[in-house]
Amino acid sequence: MSNIRFQALQSVANAEEKKINGYGEKRITTMFGSNVFSGRTIREYLSDEAYKSLMNSAKSGSRVDRRMADQVAAGMKAWAEERGVTHFTHWFQPLTGTTAEKHDSFFTIKSDGSAIELFDGDALIQQEPDASSFPNGGIRATFEARGYTAWDPSSPAFIMEAGSGKTLCIPTIFIAYNGESLDYKAPLLKSIAALDKAAVDVCHFFDKNVSKVTATLGWEQEYFVIDEALANARPDLMMCGRTLLGHGPAKGQQLEDHYFGSIPERVYAFMQDFEQESYKLGIPLRTRHNEVAPSQFECAPIFEECNIAVDHNTLLMDVMNKVAKRHKLKALLHEKPFAGVNGSGKHNNWSLATDTGVNLLSPGKTPRTNLMFLTFFVNAIKAVNDYADLLRGAIASANNDHRLGANEAPPAIISVYIGKYLSDVLDEVETRVKEKFSEQDEVILKLDIHKQIPELLMDNTDRNRTSPFAFTGNKFEFRAVGSSANCASPMVVLNTIMAETLKQFKKDVDALTEKGDKKEIAVLQVLRDYITKSKKIRFEGDNYSAEWAEEAERRGLNNFKTTPEALDAFVTEKGKQVFYDNGIYSKRELEARHEIMLEDYVKKVQIEARLLGYLATNHVLPAAVTYQNTLIENVRGLKDIGLDKKSYKAQLHLIETISGHIQGVNDNVEAMLAARKKANEIADFHKRALKYCHEVKPYFDKIRYHADKLELVVDDKLWQLPKYRELLFMR
Numbered sequence: 160m161s162n163i164r165f166q167a168l169q170s171v172a173n174a175e176e177k178k179i180n181g182y183g184e185k186r187i188t189t190m191f192g193s194n195v196f197s198g199r200t201i202r203e204y205l206s207d208e209a210y211k212s213l214m215n216s217a218k219s220g221s222r223v224d225r226r227m228a229d230q231v232a233a234g235m236k237a238w239a240e241e242r243g244v245t246h247f248t249h250w251f252q253p254l255t256g257t258t259a260e261k262h263d264s265f266f267t268i269k270s271d272g273s274a275i276e277l278f279d280g281d282a283l284i285q286q287e288p289d290a291s292s293f294p295n296g297g298i299r300a301t302f303e304a305r306g307y308t309a310w311d312p313s314s315p316a317f318i319m320e321a322g323s324g325k326t327l328c329i330p331t332i333f334i335a336y337n338g339e340s341l342d343y344k345a346p347l348l349k350s351i352a353a354l355d356k357a358a359v360d361v362c363h364f365f366d367k368n369v370s371k372v373t374a375t376l377g378w379e380q381e382y383f384v385i386d387e388a389l390a391n392a393r394p395d396l397m398m399c400g401r402t403l404l405g406h407g408p409a410k411g412q413q414l415e416d417h418y419f420g421s422i423p424e425r426v427y428a429f430m431q432d433f434e435q436e437s438y439k440l441g442i443p444l445r446t447r448h449n450e451v452a453p454s455q456f457e458c459a460p461i462f463e464e465c466n467i468a469v470d471h472n473t474l475l476m477d478v479m480n481k482v483a484k485r486h487k488l489k490a491l492l493h494e495k496p497f498a499g500v501n502g503s504g505k506h507n508n509w510s511l512a513t514d515t516g517v518n519l520l521s522p523g524k525t526p527r528t529n530l531m532f533l534t535f536f537v538n539a540i541k542a543v544n545d546y547a548d549l550l551r552g553a554i555a556s557a558n559n560d561h562r563l564g565a566n567e568a569p570p571a572i573i574s575v576y577i578g579k580y581l582s583d584v585l586d587e588v589e590t591r592v593k594e595k596f597s598e599q600d601e602v603i604l605k606l607d608i609h610k611q612i613p614e615l616l617m618d619n620t621d622r623n624r625t626s627p628f629a630f631t632g633n634k635f636e637f638r639a640v641g642s643s644a645n646c647a648s649p650m651v652v653l654n655t656i657m658a659e660t661l662k663q664f665k666k667d668v669d670a671l672t673e674k675g676d677k678k679e680i681a682v683l684q685v686l687r688d689y690i691t692k693s694k695k696i697r698f699e700g701d702n703y704s705a706e707w708a709e710e711a712e713r714r715g716l717n718n719f720k721t722t723p724e725a726l727d728a729f730v731t732e733k734g735k736q737v738f739y740d741n742g743i744y745s746k747r748e749l750e751a752r753h754e755i756m757l758e759d760y761v762k763k764v765q766i767e768a769r770l771l772g773y774l775a776t777n778h779v780l781p782a783a784v785t786y787q788n789t790l791i792e793n794v795r796g797l798k799d800i801g802l803d804k805k806s807y808k809a810q811l812h813l814i815e816t817i818s819g820h821i822q823g824v825n826d827n828v829e830a831m832l833a834a835r836k837k838a839n840e841i842a843d844f845h846k847r848a849l850k851y852c853h854e855v856k857p858y859f860d861k862i863r864y865h866a867d868k869l870e871l872v873v874d875d876k877l878w879q880l881p882k883y884r885e886l887l888f889m890r
Contacts, residue, residue, distance in 0.1 A: 163392045164881050170388035170487075171889045176424050177432070177486045187438055194242070195441040196235055197315035204234035216312040218371070220352055223312055228280030235316055236265060236278040239327040244318055247278060249286045249308035250328040252343040252645060254294040254755050258477055259333075261288050262326055283329065284310045293333075294758065295341055296751025306341060308333050311348065314470050317440050321481065330470055339748050343647035344466070346743050350654035351465055353741040357661035358511060358519070358535070364668065364678060365531040371514040374654050376468035377634070379459040380475065381450055381503035381642050383491040384426050386890060389881045390489035395770050399763075400493035400643070401561070403771045403859065404779065406867040407499035408884035412452050420449045423890050425486060426456065433475075433482040434458075440478070442471040451567075452500035453887040462508070465654070469646045472505070476643075488890075494641040495561035497883060498863075502562035503642035507649055510634040511535060521633035530682060534664070537585070537686050537693075539635060540575050542660040543628055544693035546652070546737065547573035548717055548728035550628070550637070553652040555725035555756070557763040559641035564703075564720070569627035569639045571725070572711045572718045574698040576626035582699065588683065589690045625702035651743065659737050664689070722760045723848040729753045757844040764851045768835050771862055774880070775828045779866045780821060782877040787817045789874070813872060823865035831858035 192198065202210055209230035216223045223231065239247070248260040263286075265276040286308045293306075314330035333342035340346055351374055358372035390396045395403040412418075422430065430447050437444050443461040450457045463471065476492055483490040495502035511519040517528070519535040543550060551573050554563075564570035577585070627639040640649050664685060671681035695714040700707060711718060719725040728734045730753050738744040744752070790810050797807045804811075838850035870878060 162876070162879055164879050164885075167386070167388040167392040167881055168885060168889070171386045171885075174386065174425065174487055174890075176428050190435065191438045191443070192441040194318040194320070194439040195315050196238055196317065197441065200238060201234070201315075204238045206230060209234065213312060218313075220313065220348065223284070223310075225280055225284070228284050230280075232278050232280045232283040235283065235327065236276070239318060239325075240265070240276065242318055242325060244325045244327045246324075247282070247327040247329065249288070249310075249331040250319075251288075251308050251331045251333040252473055252647070253333055253341060254343070254752070254759075256643065256645060256759070258473055259288070259293070260326075260328065261286070286331070288333070293341060294755040295335065296754040296758075306333065306335050311344060311466070313348075313464075314467055315441070317474075319440075320436070339745065339751075343469070343645045343651075346651045346748075347466060347469060347647040347654075349743045350651045350658070350741070353658040353743065354511075354654040354661075357658040357665070360665050361534060361538075361661050362513060362519070362531070364534070364665075364682060365527055366513075366515065366517075368515050369513045369517075372519065373512050373514075374465040374650070375462045375510045375512050375634075376465045376646065376650060377460065377462040377508040378468060378472045378646055379446075379457060379504075379506040379508070380472065381455065381457045381505065382479065383452070383455050383493075383496050383503065384429065384483065384890075385454055385489050385491065385886050387484070387487045387489045389886050389889065390491075392879075392881050393886070395767075395774060396489070396491070396496070398770050399767050400491060400558070401496040402498065402883075402886070403767060404774055404863055404866045404870075404880065405498065405883045405886075406870045408882070408887065410884075411500050411887075417449050417453050417455070418451045422447070422449060422456075425488065425890050429483060429486045429488055430456070430458070432485065433479050436478050436482060437475055440471075440474060442475055442478075444475075450501065450503075452497070454890070455501060455503065462510070465509075465650055469650060472646050492643040494556075494558040494643060495565075497887065499883075500887070501567040502565065504562065504568050504638060505640045505642045505644060505646065507637040507640050507646055507653075508631070508634045509637060509650070509653055518633050520630075520635065530679065533584070533588070533686060534682060535661075536577075536581070536630070537689050538660045538664055539657060540577070540696065541664075541689040541693045542653075542656040543573065543575050544696035545660065546656040546734075547696060548719070548725075548731070549652045549656060549734050549737070550649065551639075551717070551719050552725045552728040552734075553649040554637075554639045554641060554644065555719075555722040556641055556644065557722060557760045557767075558643055559639075560720075560722055562641065563639060569625060570702050570708070570718070571720050572702065572708065572716055573627050573639075573696070574702060574711070574716065575696050576629040576699060577697060578630065579699070581630065582697070585690045585697075589687055626698070627702070655737060655741050655743050658741050721852050723757065723845065723852050726753060726756050726760075727845075729756075754844050757848045760848050761838075761844060761851055764856055765835065765839075767859070768831055768851075768855055771859060772828050772832060775824050775862055775866060778879045779824060779869055782873050782879060783817055783821050783824075783869045786873045786877055787814055787821070790814050790817075817869065817872060820865040820869045824862055824869070827858050827861040827865070831855060831862065834858065 201213065205213065209227050212223060212227040213231055215221065246262040246264045248262045250258060250260050253259050265278050267275055267277045269275050288306060288308060308331035311330045311332055316327060316329045319326050319328050332340065332345040334340050334345060354374055355372050359369055362369040362372060393402060395401065434444050443463065444458055445461050446459040448457055460471065479490045492503065513519065519532065522532045523529050551571060562568045627637065629636050629638065637649055637653065667685045668681045671684055672678055695716065698707065708718060729749060735746065735749055738749055790813055794807045794810050834854045838847055838855055841847040841850055870882065
């Protein structure tokens with residue numbers, strides 16, 4: 160069989176740009192949301208009564224009346240059938256990290272044997288997929304298969320096109336038979352509701368007209384795009400999403416010529432295609448550009464309500480993978496697909512908006528609105544300070560461990576960056592607010608704050624790319640989230656800890672006002688206390704520096720560098736209590752999720768260990784031994800014709816070098832397999848995860864070192880695996 164690598168290279172050489180039908184012929188506003196059952200579309204297909212019922216449920220989170228559900232289902236079906244839809248599915252997000260769907264047709268048979276198209280309220284509201292085959296952390300036994308998907312009216316239904324087929328997708332939560340959540344969406348909705356209640360209560364200190372506060376999210380999605388044929392020639396990319404072997408190319412990203420550069424034509428066509436599909440699904444993509452690493456790119460949408468934004472990001476990842484296949488490309492969403500170049504993240508830009516049109520994390524024009532801004536701003540910092548370990552746990556994964564702290568992403572130490580101007584404001588509040596002060600002092604203080612918080616604050620704060628949690632003008636940017644992660648995980652934690660902190664803030668302010676303090680004085684007193692207590696989490700410098708790691712340790716900030724350590728935050732008493740108190744997880748749900756995340760870590764490292772052993776013994780060693788034999792024959796021939804030993808000194812040195820690396824690969828693979836067997840004997844997932852982390856994974860780098868050295872010296876014609884220079888630069 161010819162070398163699969165060279166077949167792939169020939170395929171790349173013959174690749175042509177795929178033309179996108181219709182792109183550019185329509186304005187984005189014309190196609191936007193065309194496959195979504197929302198807005199004017201809903202109004203057109205529903206009665207006034209059904210429309211009002213649905214809108215009320217979407218805004219308040221209340222259930223849709225069964226009678227109204229029948230009307231909504233009828234309208235939804237009519238709209239879908241006009242667009243050629245034959246099947247529907249409850250689209251949900253189980254704890255696998257991907258989406259799930261089970262398609263049912265509208266077609267059914269009546270009692271008299273005649274055929275009919277049917278979709279009623281019962282089918283819209285609830286379905287029953289198998290719950291035992293998804294990760295459940297022991298909540299469901301294998302023989303207890305029942306689980307339910309339940310409609311989320313706050314996220315609109317949409318039509319997914321795949322080839323010539325079209326399916327009506329209904330966003331749902333996924334729960335066990337006894338109501339325990341088995342997905343990402345259910346706890347997200349609970350955290351949004353908890354934050355809404357707590358934030359509205361605090362808003363009433365400043366504005367009684369606020370009746371709803373919505374968490375908003377704007378994600379930034381980074382990804383790599385490589386040729387499909389090259390990807391298929393790499394078993395590690397196919398099975399693990401990242402390369403387990405491969406020597407870095409002579410040119411990587413050191414010239415910084417890829418960032419914001421001209422987008423390659425094949426990739427540009429792919430972008431146009433997945434953008435068009437995204438627009439039809441209502442995903443408001445706004446930005447696209449080259450990222451820092453070769454073959455790395457980014458897209459970002461306009462801000463949306465948190466729940467819908469999470470759905471859209473999850474949907475986008477699915478769309479990108481499907482569309483890439485049309486272009487004979489492979490979209491890589493792994494956090495670190497290539498060693499030695501930047502990995503990929505998913506920055507989560509988070510803020511809070513009121514139903515009165517105010518961004519609570521944006522400074523206002525009056526002392527009162529600025530004090531409201533300062534309240535939510537300080538409470539966010541306090542929340543991160545008090546629950547930093549939970550935020551670290553929320554972004555922990557086997558994939559993200561390769562990226563965090565690698566001088567391309569924030570380190571594992573959680574800290575907050577707010578910039579010089581706001582640091583000065585907080586310092587002034589901390590020093591100027593006293594136990595007792597006059598109304599005149601109060602007026603002066605508020606005016607000073609007003610002067611120092613310009614209306615266009617974003618011009619006076621830098622992003623500080625090294626900070627995990629940075630204030631960027633009118634939002635906080637959580638930069639440590641991994642590119643393949645479901646945005647719900649960090650958002651559940653962030654919403655919950657903010658809700659908890661705001662609840663405590665209200666109690667603290669109420670306690671002072673009950674003692675006779677004026678409300679605004681009480682607010683400032685509590686803010687001063689929170690500023691002082693959360694000062695250790697604020698850091699304005701270089702988070703990559705060794706000095707910061709030492710300083711963070713002195714401050715008492717944790718530095719959990721691995722996933723098994725980081726996940727423990729979810730089962731500490733403090734971690735559990737904040738979820739219990741806000742109704743996000745029950746004890747059983749939280750323990751199950753902890754086990755699921757540990758199990759996911761173990762399985763991913765286990766799969767990588769298996770693949771690495773396979774690649775070493777089936778690709779690397781055969782090529783090295785074959786080339787070594789060629790060199791040995793060469794030396795033997797030179798010796799036979801009577802040449803002096805110094806004439807083939809270089810060949811002998813090369814043979815010796817190859818022998819050393821062959822032995823290094825072989826010995827470390829055997830040691831890794833033995834360590835893996837020992838780890839698999841451990842029943843407890845936490846202990847097994849630690850075993851894989853500390854006793855199996857270390858062999859990955861050892862094996863890679865020797866394999867990559869062999870790649871440099873073995874005859875290029877014998878090397879089966881596409882090399883980095885080909886994967887990253889050939890499109």
